[in-house]
């Protein structure tokens with residue numbers, strides 16, 4: 001059974017239909033890379049998966065929970081679905097460790113002992129053990145994004161959604177974040193990433209999804225698709241990225 | 243024409259002045275705490291509360307911000323008894339101050355809440371936090387950090403404005419001044435000294451507020 005199942009999802013903003021019947025199946029341990037032009041609906045789709053955005057038709061389920069029918073227990077869903085954003089969105093008044101510990105403490109009511117251990121473990125995982133007591137403003141963009149990843153991991157999600165998490169970074173900081181994501185992938189984490197890093201999509205992804213005008217235009221294993229796109233749109237899109 | 247300053251004539255009234263000074267200080271502290279509590283609740287209601295509450299809080303804020311403080315004070319002290327609520331001068335003074343600062347700080351704190359980037363709220367939502375948890379752990383501290391200087395200024399304004407409570411015979415510093423000059427007829431000296439005391443109070447309050455700010459927001 002799929003961990004994340006997206007079936008014929010439609011979504012309009014006003015009179016503009018942004019998602020026009022999107023279906024994607026994500027298995028446990030899959031690393032799905034979503035690519036596509038600006039405005040093709042990638043972020044909207046991702047945000048529908050954890051209920052940040054509602055959708056008008058179709059069905060999304062995560063680990064058997066129907067996202068559209070959650071209402072009250074949207075929070076149960078979100079405990080299992082982590083999200084990392086382009087703009088990091090760290091809480092500026094909290095240190096790196098406090099950012100990581102906040103949700104386990106207030107949402108899961110874990111003891112101080114456990115949240116401290118969680119912070120230690122997840123910050124180590126992103127290579128920032130020495131920055132636990134730094135405030136976000138004292139960290140580089142790459143470090144902030146790694147803290148944001150640690151913060152999401154501390155809730156022990158079943159799947160992690162990443163929306164262009166390297167797009168706001170200086171070029172020299174991109175690789176440190178991608179390395180962390182690659183580690184997660186090799187540890188078996190289920191990942192759905194919207195990305196403009198084509199090489200990363202090809203080398204780390206287990207599945208490529210090309211969105212075009214609100215639809216999945218092509219999907220499949222990344223390497224063959226990159227080598228020989230099935231549609232002129234994908235060929236053109238890949239060509240544009242170089 | 244020369245006027246001979248005679249500050250010595252104030253000396254017999256030092257206890258009256260001290261009493262007024264303490265009253266004004268306590269009035270300021272209490273109404274600051276009460277006003278910020280009201281303001282926080284008001285701002286939270288307007289931004290995170292149920293929709294029906296918003297126009298009610300908005301009406302409170304607009305009424306207070308668009309009427310003179312002295313009229314609010316008179317309404318509470320002279321008007322409310324007609325509705326069966328009879329308050330002492332002191333109680334009326336404290337209540338009017340809290341109500342007044344509450345309205346101004348509602349708007350100030352609301353501006354701070356609205357300045358918190360939407361992305362932070364979405365990040366917190368994605369971590370399965372409830373709206374109350376988000377308000378408490380993510381929004382309020384950031385909001386206060388942003389608006390603390392504005393709030394501190396408002397507290398000083400309200401402290402100086404509190405002189406008006408002498409009009410209902412609440413025994414603050416200005417009441418003390420009025421009392422003393424009506425006895426010794428040394429208005430010049432009395433009001434000079436009291437003005438100086440208000441000036442010192444304001445300087446001290448600013449210093450205290452700055453110190454508190456440094457403790458609460460170590461990285462501001």
Ligand SMILES: Nc1ncnc2c1ncn2[C@@H]1O[C@H](COP(=O)(O)OP(=O)(O)OP(=O)(O)O)[C@@H](O)[C@H]1O
Pocket residue numbers: 013018036037038039040041042043044045
């Ligand atoms: N809250 C919103 N209200 C109205 N329109 C929106 C909203 N969010 C997104 N849109 C529109 O929906 C379309 C798809 O947006 P979306 O952000 O999903 O695209 P994207 O593929 O993520 O693009 P990008 O690569 O630029 O991030 C765009 O035309 C956008 O303007």
Ligand SMILES: [Mg+2]
Pocket residue numbers: 042043044163164
């Ligand atoms: Mg996007």
